[in-house]
Amino acid sequence: MAEYTPFEMIAYTGSRVLEDNTIVFVGTGLPIIASIHAQLTHAPGLGIIFEAGPLTPVLEMGMPLSVGDTRACRKACYLKGLSSVFELTQRGHADFAFIGGAQIDMYGNVNSTFEGGTYTKAQTRFPGSGGAGAMAANCEKSIIIMALEPRRFVNQLDFVTSIGFGDGAENYREKAGVMGSGPYRVITNEALFGFDEGTRRMMLLEVAPGRTADDIKKKVSFDLLVSSDLKEMAQPTEKDLRLLREECDPDGFFLARKLK
Structure with missing residues (x-):
């Protein structure tokens, strides 16, 4: 099997999760590459929404480096600005939200605002929601990318930036006035997680080759459910890696990064 980096594994797994003939609302970086x-x-029929306004562009000028890159507008079938694409999600026209964050809890709520201290006196300040808060609230399913570390997979968020299943109550999202079915998958280079339909708690679905469920549990601060049908994560083939490196991110802006 070919060698690959952690970020290539994340991008490949993100690609696997996406489905043909659906619409995905992407954030900058790995979500774009995965799409x-x-x-x-x-999934040749996958349509991409970029936060700055384009819907289903033809990315023939290379990978956009941000959601506002003009390359994301090439031959788009819809280009009316940020407010208009978010209106599309509120009408139910986005199947997936593809977002990141700094912390996540067992119910798929995400923090990308601050860590430690208070909102006004934070120990660490993160970039904030961008559009992720609205994406998680309005798109049908949320796909979340996050590094697998105990300080990120936490019992209690310091701040809820992007809503998941709230406190886990069956009707939490309905009472909160948000749309969609909520968190769908959480992707790391070591594991793929989903959510139990009954309890809405995070569940381990797949582990990277050479890893076990116990290895993953040690990197999660809450009580993690494990699927009775636990699988090994599929690995990218030589063809997949060639596409990722030569077609998706040929300059290595995101895939060539190193884990800290």
């Missing part, structure tokens, strides 16, 4: 890879392989 392009999906279009080049199993």
